[in-house]
Amino acid sequence: MADLVKFTIDGRELEAAPGTLVVEAAKRAGIEIPTFCYYEGYSLQAACRMCLVEVEKMPKMQVACTLPVAAGMVIKTNTPQVAAARKSTLEFLLTNHPLDCPVCDKGGECELQDMVFRYGAAESRFADTKFHVDEQQWSPVVFYDGPRCILCFRCVRVCAEGMAVGALGVINRGVTSLIAPNDGDYLECDECGMCIDICPVGALTSGPYRYKTRPWEMEHIGTICTHCSNGCKTTLGVRNDEIIRGNNRDRSGINGEFLCIKGRYAFDFTDHPERLQSPLINDGGKLEPVSWSKALAHVAKKFQDIKNRNGKFGVIGSTRTTNEENYYLQKFARLGLGTNNIDHHRSGDVVSLMDALHGRSDVLASSADFYNRKAILIIGSDFSLEQPFLAFQARANHRHHGAHIYVATPREVREDSYAKLAYRAAAGQEFEALEKMRDALAAEPELVIAFDDSIKGDRVGALVAFGDSLGIPVRYCCLADYSNSRGAMDMGLLPDVLPGYQRAQSPGMTATEMVAAIDLDALWIVGSNPLEFAPKTWRKTFIVVQEMFLTETARLADVVLPAASAYEKNGTVTNVCGEVQKLKKALNTMGTKPDLEIMGLIGREMGLAKLLGPWFPDPVFEEIRNTVHGYKLPLPVIATGGAVQAIPVNGPIGVPVRAELIQSTHDNLFTSGNLGKYSRILNSVLERRTGPAPEEWEPAKH
Numbered sequence: 001m002a003d004l005v006k007f008t009i010d011g012r013e014l015e016a017a018p019g020t021l022v023v024e025a026a027k028r029a030g031i032e033i034p035t036f037c038y039y040e041g042y043s044l045q046a047a048c049r050m051c052l053v054e055v056e057k058m059p060k061m062q063v064a065c066t067l068p069v070a071a072g073m074v075i076k077t078n079t080p081q082v083a084a085a086r087k088s089t090l091e092f093l094l095t096n097h098p099l100d101c102p103v104c105d106k107g108g109e110c111e112l113q114d115m116v117f118r119y120g121a122a123e124s125r126f127a128d129t130k131f132h133v134d135e136q137q138w139s140p141v142v143f144y145d146g147p148r149c150i151l152c153f154r155c156v157r158v159c160a161e162g163m164a165v166g167a168l169g170v171i172n173r174g175v176t177s178l179i180a181p182n183d184g185d186y187l188e189c190d191e192c193g194m195c196i197d198i199c200p201v202g203a204l205t206s207g208p209y210r211y212k213t214r215p216w217e218m219e220h221i222g223t224i225c226t227h228c229s230n231g232c233k234t235t236l237g238v239r240n241d242e243i244i245r246g247n248n249r250d251r252s253g254i255n256g257e258f259l260c261i262k263g264r265y266a267f268d269f270t271d272h273p274e275r276l277q278s279p280l281i282n283d284g285g286k287l288e289p290v291s292w293s294k295a296l297a298h299v300a301k302k303f304q305d306i307k308n309r310n311g312k313f314g315v316i317g318s319t320r321t322t323n324e325e326n327y328y329l330q331k332f333a334r335l336g337l338g339t340n341n342i343d344h345h346r347s348g349d350v351v352s353l354m355d356a357l358h359g360r361s362d363v364l365a366s367s368a369d370f371y372n373r374k375a376i377l378i379i380g381s382d383f384s385l386e387q388p389f390l391a392f393q394a395r396a397n398h399r400h401h402g403a404h405i406y407v408a409t410p411r412e413v414r415e416d417s418y419a420k421l422a423y424r425a426a427a428g429q430e431f432e433a434l435e436k437m438r439d440a441l442a443a444e445p446e447l448v449i450a451f452d453d454s455i456k457g458d459r460v461g462a463l464v465a466f467g468d469s470l471g472i473p474v475r476y477c478c479l480a481d482y483s484n485s486r487g488a489m490d491m492g493l494l495p496d497v498l499p500g501y502q503r504a505q506s507p508g509m510t511a512t513e514m515v516a517a518i519d520l521d522a523l524w525i526v527g528s529n530p531l532e533f534a535p536k537t538w539r540k541t542f543i544v545v546q547e548m549f550l551t552e553t554a555r556l557a558d559v560v561l562p563a564a565s566a567y568e569k570n571g572t573v574t575n576v577c578g579e580v581q582k583l584k585k586a587l588n589t590m591g592t593k594p595d596l597e598i599m600g601l602i603g604r605e606m607g608l609a610k611l612l613g614p615w616f617p618d619p620v621f622e623e624i625r626n627t628v629h630g631y632k633l634p635l636p637v638i639a640t641g642g643a644v645q646a647i648p649v650n651g652p653i654g655v656p657v658r659a660e661l662i663q664s665t666h667d668n669l670f671t672s673g674n675l676g677k678y679s680r681i682l683n684s685v686l687e688r689r690t691g692p693a694p695e696e697w698e699p700a701k702h
C-alpha cells in the first residue's frame with residue numbers, strides 16, 4: 001500500500017491514502033462538509049459548490065468533493081468565509097426554488113431543507129418572479145417538478161452509471177436547465193425509482209407515494225423483498241396497516257440503497273381488492289366463505305380419514321414461503337402424513353451444484369462477491385432483468401474495481417456493453433462459448449460463475465469440472481427465481497432430498513407427477529399455482545390450497561385457506577447466494593393467517609401437535625439451526641436484520657436429478673410469477689405492455 005499522506009483539517013492532523021478526496025477524508029474524521037452533487041460511488045460533478053473549503057496557500061476557495069488530499073495540505077471547513085460561501089450557495093439554489101416544503105413529499109427528509117436550517121439565510125436578495133415550469137409525469141412511478149430541481153445531476157449519474165440505463169439527461173442552459181427523460185416527455189427505462197431515491201430534494205417524486213403522507217407519520221419496518229431471489233432489504237413505510245412506500249435509504253441490507261421496481265413499488269398486491277380474507281369451502285361446485293374453525297376442522301378430518309385408510313397424499317410447497325414454513329411443511333408431509341410426495345417449482349439446479357461441490361469449502365459465491373471478486377462469468381441469464389441486484393453489484397464492481405465481466409447468453413444482454421468477452425450461446429451450446437473464453441478466464445486471478453437453468457443435471461458437474469480446469473479459485477452461484485427458491489431446496493421441499501441435502505430413503509412423486517396422478521387422495525398446495533393450465537374441470541382428488549388470491553389452482557380447490565403475505569409475517573428466507581435474512585411483519589390483512597400457523601392448526605386438529613412441534617417462527621428456526629446442515633447460523637446477526645450465508649455443501653447427495661423438472665420462469669423486471677399478476681404498479685408500466693403507443697398510456701401532465 002502506498003504511503004499515507006499527512007494533512008490537517010480544522011487543525012486536526014490526519015492521514016489518508018493518496019488520491020482520497022478532501023470530502024471523504026473529512027467524513028472519516030467525523031468532520032462534515034455539506035454536499036449536494038457529490039455522491040459516493042458515482043462520478044464527480046462539482047456542480048453545486050456547496051462543499052467549498054479554504055485551503056492554505058490556495059488563493060480561492062476549493063471544492064472539497066473533487067480535491068484530493070496532498071502532503072502538508074491545511075484545510076479549513078469552519079471559517080467565516082466558508083460559512084458565508086455556504087449561505088450564498090443556498091441563497092442561490094433557492095432563487096427559483098418554490099419553497100413549498102409544507103406540501104412537498106420530501107419535507108422532513110430533504111437535504112436542501114436540512115442545509116437551509118443549518119447554514120442558510122432567512123432572507124433572500126432574489127425577489128424577482130421565479131422561473132416556473134409545470135410538473136411532469138414521466139411514468140406511473142416517476143414525476144418531475146422542475147422548479148424544485150437543484151441540478152445536482154445525481155439522478156442522471158445513478159441512471160447512467162448505477163443502472164446502465166442512461167434514461168435521464170439535461171436540456172436547456174443556465175437558469176432554464178431541466179432534467180429530461182429519454183423519450184421526449186416520458187421514460188422508457190427500468191422504472192427502478194433509484195433516481196427518485198437519490199434526489200436530495202423533492203424534484204423527483206414517486207407516483208404511488210406522492211402526497212399520501214409525511215415520513216414521520218409512518219412506521220418504518222425493514223424486511224426482505226418478496227419478489228426475486230436476490231433478497232434485497234426493503235424498508236416499508238407503513239401507516240394504518242397500509243404499506244405506503246418502500247426504500248432502503250438507511251442502506252441497512254446486503255443491497256445498500258439498491259432496489260428495483262419490484263422491491264420499491266410492487267408491495268401493492270397486499271391490498272389488492274381480490275385478496276382472499278376468508279376461508280372458502282367448495283359447496284356443490286361453488287366456493288363459499290366459512291369460518292376458520294370450520295375450514296380447519298374440515299381439512300383435518302379429511303386428511304385424517306385419508307391417512308387412516310392409508311390413502312395417498314401429495315404436497316406442493318412454495319418458493320416464497322419462509323424457511324420455517326417450508327421446513328414445517330416437509331416435516332408435516334413426511335412425519336405427519338407419511339409421504340415423500342413433496343415438491344415445489346424448481347427454477348435452478350442447486351441439488352446438482354451441492355452434489356458437484358461436495359467436500360469443498362469456500363466455493364459458494366455471496367452477493368458481496370459480485371461486487372468484490374475480480375471476474376464474473378454469467379451463463380444463460382439476462383442478468384440485469386432477471387437478477388437485478390446481483391447485476392447492480394457486478395456493474396458497480398466493474399466501475400469501481402475494473403472487474404472483468406464475461407457473458408455467455410442466448411440473447412443480447414445489458415452486460416454486453418461492458419463485458420470483456422460476450423458470446424451468444426444457444427441452449428445446449430454454452431460450453432462451446434466457455435471454451436472460447438477459456439484462456440481469458442484462466443488468466444483471471446479468481447472467478448465467480450453464475451448460471452441459470454440453462455445448466456442443469458449432469459451439466460452442472462461438467463461446469464464445475466470446467467471451473468476446476470481453469471486452475472484459479474472459482475465460486476459458484478446457481479441462479480433461481482423467487483425470494484425463497486433457494487430456501488425451498490435447502491429445507492427439503494423435494495421428493496428425494498431431505499433438509500440440508502440429505503438423500504431421502506424412498507423418493508416420492510415430483511410436482512409434475514402429482515398433478516398428472518390419478519390415484520392421489522389429497523393434494524395440499526401451499527403458495528403455488530401448479531394447476532394454472534389444468535382444465536377447469538380438473539378435480540380428481542381432495543384439494544387444499546393456501547393462497548393469497550383465487551388463483552387458477554385455488555379455483556379448483558375443495559378448501560381455500562387465505563394466507564398472509566411475506567410482508568405480514570415473521571420468519572427467515574434464504575436468497576440465491578444462500579444468505580439467510582429475517583422477514584419482519586409490517587402489517588396485518590384481516591382474515592388471513594401465516595402459512596406456518598395454518599399448518600400448525602391443521603396439525604393440532606389432527607392430533608399431531610406434539611409430533612410436529614410448535615408452529616411459531618422462532619422455535620422452528622431453532623430446530624432448523626440444530627438439524628439442517630449449514631444452518632447453524634449466529635442468531636444475533638439474523639435477529640438484528642443482518643445476513644449470514646448458509647453453506648449446506650456436505651457429502652455427496654447421490655440422487656439422479658431430472659433436468660427437465662428445472663424450469664426458470666425467466667421473470668423480468670416487470671413480472672413476478674403469480675404474485676406479479678396482482679401488482680397494479682407492475683402491470684401499469686409502459687415497459688411491461690406490449691401493444692399501446694405512449695399516447696394511449698397515462699397522459700403526461702405538462
Ligand code: SF4
Pocket residue numbers: 142158159160163165166167168187189190191192193194195196
Ligand atoms: S427509474 Fe431508474 S431507470 Fe428510470 S430514469 Fe430513474 S434511475 Fe433511470
Ligand code: SF4
Pocket residue numbers: 148149150151152153154155156179195198199200201203204
Ligand atoms: S432531479 Fe433531483 S437528483 Fe436530479 S438533478 Fe434535480 S435535484 Fe438533482
Ligand code: SF4
Pocket residue numbers: 225226227228229230231232258259260261262263264387388389390
Ligand atoms: S432485485 Fe429482487 S429482491 Fe431486490 S428489490 Fe428487485 S425483486 Fe426485490
Ligand code: FES
Pocket residue numbers: 034035036037038045046047048049050051052063064065066
Ligand atoms: S458537492 Fe462539491 S460541488 Fe457539489
